[in-house]
Amino acid sequence: MKYFWAFTALMLLLSVLADRQKTLRALEIALRRFLSILPAFLEMIVLVSVVLALVPPRLLLGLLGGEGRVLGMGIAAVVGSVTVMPGFIAFPLCGILLKRGVPYMVLSAFSTTLMMVGVLSYPVEREYFGPKVTVLRNLLAFLIALAVAVATGLAFREL
Amino acid sequence: MSRRRLALFLLYGGFLLWGFIKRFGPSVEVARNFWTFSAQMVMILPCAFVLIGLFEVWVKKEAVEKHLGRGSGPLGYLWAVLLAATTVGGIYVAFPVAHSLYRKGAKLGVIFTYVGASAICRIPMTVFEASFLGVKFTAVRFLVSLPLLVLASALLGHYLERKGYRMPG
Numbered sequence: 001m002k003y004f005w006a007f008t009a010l011m012l013l014l015s016v017l018a019d020r021q022k023t024l025r026a027l028e029i030a031l032r033r034f035l036s037i038l039p040a041f042l043e044m045i046v047l048v049s050v051v052l053a054l055v056p057p058r059l060l061l062g063l064l065g066g067e068g069r070v071l072g073m074g075i076a077a078v079v080g081s082v083t084v085m086p087g088f089i090a091f092p093l094c095g096i097l098l099k100r101g102v103p104y105m106v107l108s109a110f111s112t113t114l115m116m117v118g119v120l121s122y123p124v125e126r127e128y129f130g131p132k133v134t135v136l137r138n139l140l141a142f143l144i145a146l147a148v149a150v151a152t153g154l155a156f157r158e159l
Numbered sequence: 160m161s162r163r164r165l166a167l168f169l170l171y172g173g174f175l176l177w178g179f180i181k182r183f184g185p186s187v188e189v190a191r192n193f194w195t196f197s198a199q200m201v202m203i204l205p206c207a208f209v210l211i212g213l214f215e216v217w218v219k220k221e222a223v224e225k226h227l228g229r230g231s232g233p234l235g236y237l238w239a240v241l242l243a244a245t246t247v248g249g250i251y252v253a254f255p256v257a258h259s260l261y262r263k264g265a266k267l268g269v270i271f272t273y274v275g276a277s278a279i280c281r282i283p284m285t286v287f288e289a290s291f292l293g294v295k296f297t298a299v300r301f302l303v304s305l306p307l308l309v310l311a312s313a314l315l316g317h318y319l320e321r322k323g324y325r326m327p328g
Contacts, residue, residue, distance in 0.1 A: 005206055015216075041200060045200065130324075147303055
């Protein structure tokens with residue numbers, strides 16, 4: 001993250017050196033866009049904070065670890081779609097589940113929907129793409145994630 | 160701000176306040192989550208929007224149209240994936256970037272590929288995934304999800320362009 005800030009600062013500096021007027025306009029655009037999307041981001045953070053409290057990692061361990069392969073895959077895909085988790089929590093969690101004997105295809109369904117399908121990011125995505133396209137895009141992403149999970153099951157001889 | 164959203168925020172604020180007074184555990188948990196997640200966003204979003212602003216003023220429309228627009232062909236999809244692989248912050252940052260690309264003339268198929276790829280092929284995340292679940296797991300995910308993503312994005316893009324879809328804003 002330090003590098004990201006450094007990179008942005010460097011770009012900004014180069015821009016100022018090249019053209020002050022343009023840089024000022026860039027900052028104006030940045031501020032205007034940021035402020036106009038801020039309420040949607042806040043709404044997303046509100047939703048995420050509630051859902052994460054309802055579905056703590058302990059519960060996830062139970063939800064993903066309990067069922068058989070195919071049902072487990074379905075549950076994992078739904079859970080992954082409606083939760084949000086940074087990778088540095090999700091993948092170690094998957095690592096723990098794997099050691100406990102949870103099939104690869106269940107973990108694949110969970111981690112792939114977690115990344116690709118965003119029910120909670122709907123407020124933000126809708127502002128950019130509109131409601132219909134947001135739903136359509138997430139539906140397609142869900143189907144792709146299921147295909148990945150099935151392929152993973154085949155690759156690890158779980159199906 | 161819409162009425163619905165305002166009501167949601169007020170309700171949420173009230174719930175947190177009430178929870179603090181009554182020392183209601185779940186409320187405190189929600190507040191902690193809010194704090195953690197906001198902090199993450201504060202680390203990423205300001206830089207992301209500054210870079211978007213710089214992109215808007217410096218990058219010419221013709222350049223985006225040529226490489227990511229209608230005439231770009233398969234190469235446009237490749238650029239979308241590469242751009243996504245290096246996008247910091249994932250899909251939340253990808254949405255505003257995608258919107259910016261759209262205004263500069265990128266085609267919809269390329270844009271959806273970019274958004275999807277920012278979820279599945281960011282480099283640091285992939286390395287992390289492979290270290291916990293194995294290289295084979297990550298390889299399978301890549302080999303299956305990436306072609307399907309490009310295919311689905313292209314089809315969705317064609318379909319929407321035929322229907323005359325315009326992005327809001």
